[in-house]
Amino acid sequence: MESTVPELPEVETVRKGLLTHAVGRTILQARQLHPRGLSPKSISGLSAIEGAKIIDVRRRGKFLWFVLDRPLVLAAHLGMSGQFLINPADLRHTRASFRIRKGLKTSELHFKDQRTFGWVSVEETRDGIPTCVQAIAPDIFESAYDQGAVIANIKRRKVSIKTAILNQNIVSGIGNIYADESLWLAKVHPEKIAENMNTKDISRVLESAKEVMLKAIEVGGTSFDELYINVNGESGYFDIALNAYGQEGKPCPRCGTLIRRIKFANRSSHFCPKCQRR
Numbered sequence: 001m002e003s004t005v006p007e008l009p010e011v012e013t014v015r016k017g018l019l020t021h022a023v024g025r026t027i028l029q030a031r032q033l034h035p036r037g038l039s040p041k042s043i044s045g046l047s048a049i050e051g052a053k054i055i056d057v058r059r060r061g062k063f064l065w066f067v068l069d070r071p072l073v074l075a076a077h078l079g080m081s082g083q084f085l086i087n088p089a090d091l092r093h094t095r096a097s098f099r100i101r102k103g104l105k106t107s108e109l110h111f112k113d114q115r116t117f118g119w120v121s122v123e124e125t126r127d128g129i130p131t132c133v134q135a136i137a138p139d140i141f142e143s144a145y146d147q148g149a150v151i152a153n154i155k156r157r158k159v160s161i162k163t164a165i166l167n168q169n170i171v172s173g174i175g176n177i178y179a180d181e182s183l184w185l186a187k188v189h190p191e192k193i194a195e196n197m198n199t200k201d202i203s204r205v206l207e208s209a210k211e212v213m214l215k216a217i218e219v220g221g222t223s224f225d226e227l228y229i230n231v232n233g234e235s236g237y238f239d240i241a242l243n244a245y246g247q248e249g250k251p252c253p254r255c256g257t258l259i260r261r262i263k264f265a266n267r268s269s270h271f272c273p274k275c276q277r278r
């Protein structure tokens with residue numbers, strides 16, 4: 001299996017964990033422990049959020065942000081391997097640490113990231129959205145998501161449908177795994193050109209994306225550990241049954257034809273050549 005990165009369901013599960021383990025706490029100390037732990041776009045060092053209380057944790061696509069009781073947020077992106085952990089025994093790969101307290105109970109919240117593509121960042125907001133998220137389109141689960149507008153946007157594109165749904169400026173949160181799974185469920189070939197597709201087929205792709213990600217969120221929600229806010233450790237992904245992604249050479253669960261893998265736009269795409277015709 002090629003390397004996997006957290007997608008919307010994994011990030012949503014992290015957010016839910018943070019709602020339980022971080023919201024309502026005051027940040028006593030915030031420390032950057034690796035040069036790449038803090039985004040170069042951060043408007044200040046982490047000490048700017050010391051003393052702040054965490055009011056909420058929000059998400060758009062794969063971006064998270066901690067809402068504070070001051071006009072700044074702590075934004076975060078898990079990159080390829082980021083995790084938030086409470087009181088970890090193993091301190092390797094910690095890029096930033098936060099001592100948080102509620103009442104008499106003090107905990108250490110660690111941002112760990114082996115591959116260092118993830119980051120945290122102190123940012124301002126506009127209309128409640130951090131600077132780094134301004135250009136990111138709403139994801140399928142947000143009230144701000146407008147499916148009609150997204151379909152119209154996709155229909156204007158001369159790119160493949162897969163490239164379109166991976167574009168975070170059109171709809172956010174869909175990565176390579178859930179894109180392949182959504183296209184398989186919708187019976188749409190990944191290389192179909194977006195502008196040649198009808199509204200009904202594009203709509204089915206988006207509805208399928210919602211369905212597969214919702215299923216993954218449900219799985220993630222049941223696999224919590226007391227200590228681990230995040231469950232995307234070694235394997236990176238929840239234990240969900242994949243129908244297409246990574247299934248090259250295995251029978252399609254719908255028709256038995258062998259799943260194929262093709263490479264375009266620097267990515268692998270997995271699909272059933274019978275169910276998903278060009």
Ligand SMILES: [Zn+2]
Binds near residue numbers: 272274
């Ligand atoms: Zn099939």
